[in-house]
Amino acid sequence: MTETEPARRGRAARNDSVILDAARAVFLEDPKAPIAAVAERAGVGMSALYRRYAGKEDLLRRLCHDGLRRFIAEAEAADAEPDGWAAFTRFLERVVEADVHSLTVHLAGTFTPTPEMRRDAERAGALGAALAGRAAASGRLRRDVVTGDVGLVLEGCAAIRVPDPGRTRELRLRHLAMLLDGMAAADAPALPGPPPAPGELDWRWRRSPGADPVSAAE
Amino acid sequence: MTETEPARRGRAARNDSVILDAARAVFLEDPKAPIAAVAERAGVGMSALYRRYAGKEDLLRRLCHDGLRRFIAEAEAADAEPDGWAAFTRFLERVVEADVHSLTVHLAGTFTPTPEMRRDAERAGALGAALAGRAAASGRLRRDVVTGDVGLVLEGCAAIRVPDPGRTRELRLRHLAMLLDGMAAADAPALPGPPPAPGELDWRWRRSPGADPVSAAE
């Protein structure tokens, strides 16, 4: 157990990130993908996976938690922006661009979250609400938009998907721009229906991993 | 083979629609649901299913084709509206409300379409493009919106989903209203990115039933 083991550690560390990148790509494509697809994409065997993660659930939990942390980081970074509306739009653009929503929401329900994840999810929600509040205070957000509408926006953008990932990002940002114009339409008639309640879109987080899937998209 | 068999035919005909309704509900919830879930939901056995459809693929094809016909019917009905913008918005509202998009797009790729379905899909695309053209001609549609953007809108609305179907419909229509305001923002800055090309969102229709989901760029 000496200190210096450069070669072994180096290759193992490289495999760490290779596996994580492959897992992210594969599970963003298909949340129900078999774990063997991750190994194949990473160019490693199954052993390299199971040496690092106790099982599929562990890997998914890690990916989702990373996405959650990214969400929080983007929210905090955007919050540094002095203009409330600019902070809001920049935040949404970055989150859509990084495909964080798929990483968090679409993977939820496939594992049992840790208490720390629940805390982070709560914090993420608070940060998002704060940004929406600042956007509202800036006066550029139409008055009948509530925090829950942000969840609908992210959900809608994440649903757009074409075979090419780069093109997917372009189309999502285009769609988001249209949505932002809709959210900024101050003189538009009131939005129909009761606005989304705060906890109404968090139902995925409460489902146990064995529950039957309601979505797909699948 | 006599002509009058009221009781037998009556119950069989009733089961026909019961099964179709159950299948629609089940596969809208989860496109990959097992066929036994349809039987359970309909309150019938497997035999009642296989008496009517040669297999799962047959049933899915039927559902998808029905959705396609509904799409066409809504488009034609909306086209009767004299005002181009009203026709456009009414069309989108009806299509979102009926959840036609999930029925057609999310089920595509799980079966091999018939030639008639391909023709109907083509006609549906033409009708949608015509409505978008009328909306553009009315002057209320922002100039940089193209027909392909309509596909993005429908995709985004269909992605919104909560456990309760009725609430899902409400939230989708609310989201659609915001999107329509974004599409009507005549003085907004130009949308970013290359606009969606006509055939760019039809890739699901071209996939064979055995293909793995999404299968990112290669």
Place this chain on the structure above:
DNA sequence: GCAGAACGGAACGATCCGTTCCACTGTTAC
């Protein structure tokens, strides 16, 4: 009663997938 349509649901066979296990390789310690 009889023929047969319609049906319910158990059973089967194939496929898929998560996990384990074993043999192999290169590196380190002595």
Place this chain on the structure above:
DNA sequence: GTAACAGTGGAACGGATCGTTCCGTTCTGC
């Protein structure tokens, strides 16, 4: 050198899932 071992590839296993079939039963019309 060589023993020990971390790291690995990939085949094999066992359980679960699901589409389909099949057999026994019920109900209808004659």
